[in-house]
Amino acid sequence: MELLTQTFLLLKKDLLLEMRRRESLLTMFFFGTLLLFVFHFSFELVPERVAQMTPGLLWLAFLFTGTLGLAQLFEGERDNHCLEALLLSPLDRGAFFLAKTCFNFILMVLVEIVVIPMFWILFNLQSWEVVPYLFLVTVLGTVGFCVLGTLLSAVTLKARARELLLPLVLFPLMIPVILSTIRCMEAILRNGAIGDALPWLRLLVGFDVIFLTVGVLIFDWVIEV
Amino acid sequence: MHLTVHQLAKAYGLLWALRDFSFDLPPGEVVALLGPNGAGKTTLLKLLAGLIPPTMGEIVLNGLQFERGTPIQRAAIGFLAPGEHLYENLTVRENLHFFTSLYKKREAIKQIDTALGEVGLKHRSEEYVVALSSGMKCRLSIAKWKLLEPQLLLVDEPYGVLDGSGIDLLERFLKAESRKGSVVIMASHHVARLLNLCTRAVILHQGRLIFDEPRQQPWDSFARAFGEFLPHETSWSS
């Protein structure tokens, strides 16, 4: 209970700061949109080909924007040594982890809410009825991405060239999430329903649960000034 | 708070920042932590705050080992670094609200206004911290620790940014803390002021403790030790 109270307190603070400065959200949003344009120019996307490539392209966009967000995740705490102030306090570090994960998750979901419909509009896709299902799968994948991403973002906090190092260690570990979300989306696009994507969905949920638990347990050691 | 330190040491890479440091402080002690730049003052404060792990040695708070710090132990330690540890894009009141909630001080939330009044920030409580001058930020830090009631208060060079009334405020606050039985350790280069306030003086030089004595009048041994190791700073005698 205490854990959740503290998580909520920190999350509220992060959201308030983000609402004031809007740094992360705006950059992530514009970067996501920009990527859609880059995709169009690089692949010359005609509707028949787009249908096949949709899951991969969408996830590529989320992966890159998400990494951008992760690089910024602890920057706010570094200003004015606020991270020290938090570590000095009786805060449960598991709550700190949960709050940062939730914060990054909220940012990414906000970006996804805009980018997915925009993808459909920009590439003239007709299959609007599958969008809610796709969004659901994307959200599950985003949970995994944020959990592992927050953990590794904290691990690389003190490293030189951390913006470069982070994706380097993050992407290989993220392969179960990437593969399962993309396969799920493919199955949905093929059948218009979840159907045979179920094993992938289970893997995805398993991944989310395992790393959420590991994160809460291990975060006490991860974060030090 | 009774604070005991045994043979504390911290090395950064191949350099000792602090070596073989021991002292024992009963409740109510106000310690002046002196020494030239690079003597290890800030390292000592950060070690005591649990912000960095020691290379060797141990810290004992009220008879309990302080290793990674339980939440209860951490709640008992305050670190007053002027201008730091505040969210610049939150308002003055939001900052205090956030930290008091984090420390679970429910009654303190009601006293935020009183505390702001005492440090002279009441009329600026809705401003963002980024808009405050460094002296005002320091006053806000004082208000913050007043509300959080630490039993061990570490203070890192507060004098540089405070004006006359601010200094009064700080010293009154520290004395009140000491009367309540808290231990205060303050690092500063304003030797004269610090000596006026303290009950005990400690001098660090190149990471080693070279002087540790309770304050007395007259204090020849301090003058000798101080003159020997910090010959450039004579302002204290004024």
Added chain:
Amino acid sequence: MRPWGFVLLAYGIVWGAIVCYSISLRRRYRRAEEELARLRALEASQSHAPK
């Protein structure tokens, strides 16, 4: 390339790489050993030296 060619290529690369790693490890090991011996000797001479 003949089948044996592939086999010998694989064996060559693997054992070559392992030998290379062993040599570099040995070199690092030697260097550390020498440094340690030097420091030990230095410490011994200091402790015996008259004050």
Added chain:
Amino acid sequence: MVESFKSSGKRKGYLGALALIAILVGLYWGLLRAPADAFQGEVQRIMYLHIPSILTAYLSFFLVFVGSCLYLWKREKRDDILAYSAAEIGVLFTALTIVEGSIWGKPTWGVWWTWDARLTLTAILLLIFVGYLMLRSLIEEENRAAVSAAVLGIIGFLDIPLIHMSVYWWRTLHQPPSILRPDKAPWDNIHPAMLTALAINFVAFVLLYFYLLSHRFRLGEMLEEIKARKLRGEP
């Protein structure tokens, strides 16, 4: 287990000699004694390197996991040295596995690289632990580097089964696994001499692995001691 690495130079010498003998016997069996495979021909001999090296790599990453957990728990420097040493040698063996797989693949599949589940999985493993080594080298402060690396070592190891599952599902939907048939035990269609050659080579690799690891571990310990002595000797 860690204690055994602290063995004297003499015992390490025996281990080295034993490893060398095993390697020579393994080479003899693998290259000369074992018959050529009925389907794959001589190329199959690469398997006598391939399978032992990937198994030792897995052993290595398991040791990284064990060392990392112990380090986070007890904060003993030697556990961290164990994890670091095992990661370094593990990366070497993983890289070799990929090279062997690729050389075996050329005559067998006709291409140097294919997105076969096993090859892909090994490549991902390599990427993860190369990342581990990079992380270590990019963090200045020693304790920080050890703690961060330990966390990454634990996450990396826990992720292996998940990656394994996802990569296999992904591939098996397109093509069946190339060697191991789930419905048939692998040793059913293997000549006994082949099995012996494989076993000898496996023993040889494990001995070699522990020989290298013991030296790498001792090297780490010595570097640590050098640092401690320099710190003490500083005026």
